Amino acid sequence: MxxxxxxxxxxxxxxxxxxxxxxxxxxxxxxxxxxxxxxxxxxxxxxxxxxxxxxxxxxxxxxxxxxxxxxxxxxxxxxxxxxxxxxxxxxxxxxxxxxxxxxxxxxxxxxxxxxxxxxxRTDEEAARLPLLTSTDLRNFHERLEEVRAQGRNRWQSYEDLVHSIFTSAGADIVAPRDRTDRGFDFAVALPRLTQNFGPLVVEVKTSSSPRILRESARKLAGIVMREHLGLGLLLFDQTERSTSVSVPTVPMVITMSFDELLSKLEREPLERALIRARNEAVHRL
Missing domain, CATH: 3.40.50.2300 (Response regulator)
Structure with missing residues (x-):
């Protein structure tokens, strides 16, 4: 090249x-x-x-x-x-x-x-990206349950699952070598998302503690601003709590559970789901 x-x-x-x-x-x-x-x-x-x-x-x-x-x-x-x-x-x-x-x-x-x-891909081609198949979604739901059953030290399995979901949905993913210092797990590019907002950085959390998620969202927002990126996506597992986890909206960061992500992908492509989630987050500010 x-x-x-x-x-x-x-x-x-x-x-x-x-x-x-x-x-x-x-x-x-x-x-x-x-x-x-x-x-x-x-x-x-x-x-x-x-x-x-x-x-x-x-x-x-x-x-x-x-x-x-x-x-x-x-x-x-x-x-x-x-x-x-x-x-x-x-x-x-x-x-x-x-x-x-x-x-x-x-x-x-x-x-x-x-x-x-x-x-x-052109904008028109990106707009016609197909939904994940029912087989894909079923497999991802099953993998999520398998990861949950692993107990402790399952963070790598969560990251592998997120990587598979995004790749299947048409995303390009790069994991920084210095992820601990950089403060995120993946950098993601999707045609229309990247064009409209810039690259997306993803942080995966196994905890559903509102305090930890709030602090993580703020750190991710700081990274987005420092790196001049487009958006941050904070993903977490909801099942540790019986009630829905509420995380205050943080500018430039989308926060959602793994179940919520898969639910959105049942209805629309990943790019459209993230753009919609971003717009909804802006309206909540």
Whole structure:
């Protein structure tokens, strides 16, 4: 896979190129217009847009538009607003271009490249994603009960179950190597969700203690803001309590039980379910 990097001349892209090398991805740099004979061989483009109004900005936007016009997937790393025409056709990451941090870039790029490897879906294709089958849902319900029966030290089994559910629902998932330090278990990309809100970070909890869930939701919200991400999803198991667990709404975080997630997936695709849950959470604030 080969990626073209378009960035202002004053921007240090050393971290970006190092991450691409670590991900075993070839890259080129320079003006897109200087590479007409090579552009057809590009698999993707990464465009860096800093907050400052540098003379390069207009050219970078043109380069991004050229890439989109050629059907090449584009990831925009930006501190500024992106024109609507590009916003609808690219994946946008809100990240400080002046300080591109390796770990943050790594999972954003991993998700982006993973999506390209599967083939980029249009909005129309994403909207037609099928529901999980009744067999899938039955298997997931059965696995959930099996995990519950394991007793203590079942956190890995919960995470494996969530990974399977999201993958079956069409999500691309990356687990950070430093998950303890980062404070979440998975970074998730879904076509329309990523385009509208950015990547989703997921934290899985075996506890249903309202106090622990409240603290976890607040920590996850802090991570979303610090990492310039889209949304946080906090998943937990409801069965430890006979009454419904109520967790105060925290901005930028969706909180739901495993049973609630599976119930939603019986009615609609994962992307639509998460967008609806996000909108409902906003209205409760």
């Amino acid at each position: 080969r990626v073209h990097i378009a960035a202002p001349t004053i921007t240090d892209t050393t971290t970006l190129t190092s991450v691409l090398t670590e991900l075993e991805t070839d890259y080129t740099t320079g003006d897109w217009g200087d590479l007409p004979e090579q552009s057809v061989d590009m698999d993707a483009a990464v465009v860096v847009l800093p907050a400052a109004d540098t003379p390069d900005i207009e050219n970078l936007l043109v380069e991004a538009g050229i890439a989109v016009g050629q059907g090449i997937p584009v990831l925009i790393v930006t501190e500024r607003d992106v024109p609507d025409a590009l916003l609808r056709s690219t994946q946008v990451v809100r990240l400080e271009a002046a300080a591109l941090r390796a770990e943050a870039l790594k999972f954003h790029l991993s998700l982006f490249l993973q999506r390209i490897g599967k083939g980029v």
